[in-house]
Amino acid sequence: MIEIAKEAARYAGAFLQERFLEQLIPDEELHNDVKLPEDKESERRIIEVLHRHFPEHTIFSEEIGMVERNEDYLWIVDPLDGTNNYFIGFPYFSISLALQHKGDVILGVVYNPVAGQMFWAEKGKGAFLNGKRLTVNKRDDLSRAVGTYIRGRNSVTREQELAFTRPFMLGTKRLLRNVAPALDWCLLANGWLDYIVMQRSGIMDVAAGILIAQEAGARITDWRGEPYQHEAFSTEHLPSLVASNGVLHEKVREMIVE
The missing domain is CATH 3.30.540.10 (Fructose-1,6-Bisphosphatase, subunit A, domain 1)
Structure with missing residues (x-):
């Protein structure tokens, strides 16, 4: 297959x-x-x-x-x-x-x-x-971390995006907005990215990438820190997730402002 x-x-x-x-x-x-x-x-x-x-x-x-x-x-x-x-x-x-x-x-x-x-x-x-x-990297310095932000197409306003991303833009080396989420997860898997924050995004764009990142050793949780569990596919399912190399995970999660 x-x-x-x-x-x-x-x-x-x-x-x-x-x-x-x-x-x-x-x-x-x-x-x-x-x-x-x-x-x-x-x-x-x-x-x-x-x-x-x-x-x-x-x-x-x-x-x-x-x-x-x-x-x-x-x-x-x-x-x-x-x-x-x-x-x-x-x-x-x-x-x-x-x-x-x-x-x-x-x-x-x-x-x-x-x-x-x-x-x-x-x-x-x-x-x-x-x-x-593939394997995720071992970076442990948040100030040198590079991440990416993924958001749902119509589920997050621009004002909400600005408020949510501000701590990451100020507190890490760089926060990217690549607008191609499947590839973002693969960059995390290969150690090119250190973290991902995802806000109310449909699973269609990221299902393959999430599995690739998981199999490369990425830690993936919801914003509360509960381990990610794939739910049977639904277009209405819009999860908010944080993913990382594992070392930086709690530091990244603590920056999330709901």
């Missing part, structure tokens, strides 16, 4: 990379989002591969919603994570696929075609980047 997920990601990624240098024409441009035909074609390619190999599996994807088949297996697909980045020519985007089996995520693939980065993980088997095993 992990190899088929990689195949689907590569097939979609080849198309996205081919189109990346073009001046794109959106289907719709909103105040905080953009809809591209490239999103739909990436999705079509992913679903083509998954249905060919697993015709009985259910698929949820950003553009078409739920294609219901066998409820035991559910593919959670983001065909273009970081659409706004892709639209403006910023090469920080990915294809994200996670497989949920009976309510538990068992594999995840996140692929950045421009950088040639294929991240993947299977539950209990570790996390990898292009075949190299």
